[in-house]
Amino acid sequence: MSKKKLKDFFKQSISSHIKANSGQDVSQATEAEVWAALSRAIIEHVADNWAETKKAYDKTRQEHYLSAEFLVGRSTLNNLVNLDIYDEAKDALKDLGFDLTSILEEENDAALGNGGLGRLAACFMDSSATLDMPVTGYGILYRHGLFKQVFDNGYQVETPDVWMEDDFAPVVPHRDEKQRIELATGDVYAVPYDLPITGYHTDNVNTLRLWKAEPLTPFDIHDFNAGNFQEALEEKNQAEDIWRVLYPNDTTHEGKVLRLKQQYFFASASVKDIIRRHKENHGDLRTFAEFNSLQLNDTHPVIAIPELIRLFMEEGIEFDEASEIAKATFAYTNHTVLAEALEKWDINIVKELIPNVYSVIEKIDAKFRAELAEIDAHPGKIEYMSMIHDGQVHMAWLASYVSYSINGVAQLHTDILRKDTLHDWEDIYPGKINNKTNGVTPRRWLRNTNPELSALITKLLGNEDWVKHADKLEELLPFADDKKVLKQFLDVKKIKKQQLADMVETSLGIKVDVDAQFDIMIKRLHEYKRQLLDAFYILDLYYRIKENPQEDWTPRVFFFGAKAASGYVRAKTIIKFINEIAELINNDSDVNNIIKVVFVENYNVSKAEVLFPAADLSEQISMAGKEASGTGNMKFMMNGALTIGTLDGANVEINGQVGDENMFLFGAKEEEIVEILPSYDPKVPYEKTPGLKRVVDTLIDGTFSDDNQGLFQDLYNSLMVGDWDQADQYYVLGDFASYREAKDRAAVEFNDKETWARKAWINISKSGVFSSDRTIREYVEDIWKIEETKI
Ligand code: GPV
Numbered sequence: 001m002s003k004k005k006l007k008d009f010f011k012q013s014i015s016s017h018i019k020a021n022s023g024q025d026v027s028q029a030t031e032a033e034v035w036a037a038l039s040r041a042i043i044e045h046v047a048d049n050w051a052e053t054k055k056a057y058d059k060t061r062q063e064h065y066l067s068a069e070f071l072v073g074r075s076t077l078n079n080l081v082n083l084d085i086y087d088e089a090k091d092a093l094k095d096l097g098f099d100l101t102s103i104l105e106e107e108n109d110a111a112l113g114n115g116g117l118g119r120l121a122a123c124f125m126d127s128s129a130t131l132d133m134p135v136t137g138y139g140i141l142y143r144h145g146l147f148k149q150v151f152d153n154g155y156q157v158e159t160p161d162v163w164m165e166d167d168f169a170p171v172v173p174h175r176d177e178k179q180r181i182e183l184a185t186g187d188v189y190a191v192p193y194d195l196p197i198t199g200y201h202t203d204n205v206n207t208l209r210l211w212k213a214e215p216l217t218p219f220d221i222h223d224f225n226a227g228n229f230q231e232a233l234e235e236k237n238q239a240e241d242i243w244r245v246l247y248p249n250d251t252t253h254e255g256k257v258l259r260l261k262q263q264y265f266f267a268s269a270s271v272k273d274i275i276r277r278h279k280e281n282h283g284d285l286r287t288f289a290e291f292n293s294l295q296l297n298d299t300h301p302v303i304a305i306p307e308l309i310r311l312f313m314e315e316g317i318e319f320d321e322a323s324e325i326a327k328a329t330f331a332y333t334n335h336t337v338l339a340e341a342l343e344k345w346d347i348n349i350v351k352e353l354i355p356n357v358y359s360v361i362e363k364i365d366a367k368f369r370a371e372l373a374e375i376d377a378h379p380g381k382i383e384y385m386s387m388i389h390d391g392q393v394h395m396a397w398l399a400s401y402v403s404y405s406i407n408g409v410a411q412l413h414t415d416i417l418r419k420d421t422l423h424d425w426e427d428i429y430p431g432k433i434n435n436k437t438n439g440v441t442p443r444r445w446l447r448n449t450n451p452e453l454s455a456l457i458t459k460l461l462g463n464e465d466w467v468k469h470a471d472k473l474e475e476l477l478p479f480a481d482d483k484k485v486l487k488q489f490l491d492v493k494k495i496k497k498q499q500l501a502d503m504v505e506t507s508l509g510i511k512v513d514v515d516a517q518f519d520i521m522i523k524r525l526h527e528y529k530r531q532l533l534d535a536f537y538i539l540d541l542y543y544r545i546k547e548n549p550q551e552d553w554t555p556r557v558f559f560f561g562a563k564a565a566s567g568y569v570r571a572k573t574i575i576k577f578i579n580e581i582a583e584l585i586n587n588d589s590d591v592n593n594i595i596k597v598v599f600v601e602n603y604n605v606s607k608a609e610v611l612f613p614a615a616d617l618s619e620q621i622s623m624a625g626k627e628a629s630g631t632g633n634m635k636f637m638m639n640g641a642l643t644i645g646t647l648d649g650a651n652v653e654i655n656g657q658v659g660d661e662n663m664f665l666f667g668a669k670e671e672e673i674v675e676i677l678p679s680y681d682p683k684v685p686y687e688k689t690p691g692l693k694r695v696v697d698t699l700i701d702g703t704f705s706d707d708n709q710g711l712f713q714d715l716y717n718s719l720m721v722g723d724w725d726q727a728d729q730y731y732v733l734g735d736f737a738s739y740r741e742a743k744d745r746a747a748v749e750f751n752d753k754e755t756w757a758r759k760a761w762i763n764i765s766k767s768g769v770f771s772s773d774r775t776i777r778e779y780v781e782d783i784w785k786i787e788e789t790k791i
Pocket of ligand 1 (some may be wrong): 114115116117118120128249250251254298335338341409627628629630631649
């Protein structure tokens with residue numbers, strides 16, 4: 001279509017969608033209505049290609065990505081850039097009297113995820129579509145996404161995220177493809193809502209299918225007519241509970257029955273949908289594994305395994321054959337080695353909610369035990385590894401047995417799975433465990449969030465090919481010695497810092513100096529990620545500046561963004577502690593012209609898009625061995641921030657790319673931690689490291705107030721009281737001295753702008769391997785065995 005035609009199409013389509021929806025002319029419409037109409041126009045624009053893509057995929061072997069979370073964020077800008085129709089949409093809106101940029105601000109984030117795991121799934125969708133790979137995502141359309149965070153006197157308060165009203169314009173329902181889900185508490189329908197997933201500069205349009213629960217009957221007419229209005233709606237309310245909320249958890253296991261219901265609901269609906277499509281297109285169920293593979297994004301969808309076997313048995317296939325098909329179908333991704341995150345369900349809960357599925361799990365368990373006895377495995381080992389023991393169903397073990405592939409998400413993480421978390425499986429099924437280092441989509445995280453840097457890169461490389469082939473970023477490396485280019489990079493960085501500064505001033509009323517070093521820690525709040533280490537550093541720095549105001553201190557702004565799981569009291573205490581420190585520092589005129597602390601409220605994808613490009617220093621400071629991969633570390637690197645980090649997760653691989661001299665490494669290594677912890681006494685660094693005692697003691701000496709709730713005392717105790725496996729489990733005090741040295745060095749080095757820019761530029765040049773396109777190619781080659789299917 002010509003540019004002119006496209007523009008006319010958008011004008012016409014937007015106007016008629018507004019008319020159809022509101023009965024009014026576009027000139028009467030609100031910006032929110034225009035955004036919704038634009039979303040509909042985009043669907044209209046891609047509809048034929050979307051249908052054609054589905055048809056093409058149904059003829060071939062395809063992958064189905066099952067995930068309880070897809071942290072999509074906003075879609076519209078991404079779609080306009082991917083489809084190469086940004087300018088036409090902008091011009092069309094201009095003619096209609098609207099400004100595209102402000103229309104895009106009307107879109108709420110689809111916050112259907114907690115953190116890294118959910119955002120990874122969203123990046124994988126983008127990469128699969130861009131690479132024309134037959135991949136479909138399956139998840140839940142949560143009525144309310146992750147909670148909205150507000151600060152009240154520095155405390156986190158959760159409020160509902162009202163991100164969609166009765167519908168959400170970018171998704172389309174397919175009522176004809178609804179599925180009936182069998183639950184002991186009463187059956188419900190699962191109705192699919194499809195989000196089109198556009199790829200960058202390709203015609204293929206992939207699908208993210210999100211399920212919504214509906215009652216079988218809208219209300220009980222007899223109850224209603226008898227005046228029992230509450231009872232009449234009971235079934236409806238029960239169904240609506242299933243898709244009401246996303247559990248606000250990240251890495252800790254939430255043992256709620258409703259959560260199991262959600263997991264079964266979307267796993268069953270997805271498996272039924274996949275079986276339906278297979279039957280329609282290939283007839284014979286026995287060829288299922290030839291045409292289909294299902295990737296389980298952590299343990300949340302693992303209940304799909306017994307469900308698939310159960311449904312095959314209903315179709316007349318014997319258990320043994322059905323389970324062999326399942327073994328050739330499922331692949332499992334593990335995202336953590338934290339013991340509390342390996343999901344287990346009480347037998348009674350599973351039995352009561354889904355009795356027919358439970359009896360299949362029993363059969364799988366028996367088959368596993370028999371297979372292990374066959375190879376003379378030690379009985380104790382069999383017991384430990386079996387799916388059902390200690391009164392619980394062990395979802396990670398179920399996944400590990402049945403799946404044909406188990407993958408970790410960074411090399412170090414995979415090594416730990418092999419030698420530790422899953423070492424029994426490694427012994428018995430050598431080769432099953434493999435590594436797929438995470439990645440992030442350069443479309444969203446560089447091209448769209450940082451158009452200024454992207455323009456510079458495109459100018460230097462001569463074209464935009466790097467957006468689809470991120471390895472081409474390496475061709476930027478020679479410019480690391482080009483002073484003019486480094487100057488241009490610094491100019492761009494300043495623009496991005498100004499944009500963040502503006503956001504912070506508008507939303508929080510805090511003014512920050514864009515010439516200061518922007519030091520940013522954004523991720524979920526968790527003790528193992530060690531926001532507390534950063535907080536102690538800042539407080540120590542505050543006291544050092546107070547004592548020595550004349551010294552040549554580098555101006556710095558310390559940014560935080562983090563949500564804590566609503567039931568995770570200690571994480572919420574750390575938020576309060578940081579907000580207390582921010583209050584103290586930002587209001588002290590002796591220091592607030594040198595340092596400031598900004599805790600960004602309600603950190604989400606849209607805010608992340610402003611924060612990543614503005615960073616000078618990227619905080620990746622988890623205790624070594626605990627962060628499976630991290631993906632924020634990659635987003636910072638792509639946008640030219642230097643990492644201060646431990647050798648943990650994918651930091652190890654970032655270090656492999658840029659070398660020690662282009663990042664700030666500190667802290668104990670994973671193999672050292674293993675040695676140190678058994679005899680570790682936090683009182684030693686507490687006493688010996690100058691300055692440390694003073695900042696730790698602020699938790700109990702009245703410097704800060706938690707309104708006498710004992711929260712800070714508990715935090716203090718978590719660091720100082722108990723045996724080695726209790727006191728300071730995450731080695732905050734142990735790593736403090738090393739962290740302070742590294743961070744002080746980063747502050748001094750920042751003063752040499754050109755050297756800093758050179759290092760940042762090397763980071764950008766070396767970031768190509770962290771594109772999720774590379775990750776998806778590896779899944780495709782090693783696990784999925786699917787082929788590029790271009791329409
Ligand atoms: I398990 N992760 C997450 O965000 N939520 C979870 O429930 C679990 C893991 C994260 C890991 O913590 C990150 O290290 C990793 O980068 C991310 O998953 C994606 O693999």
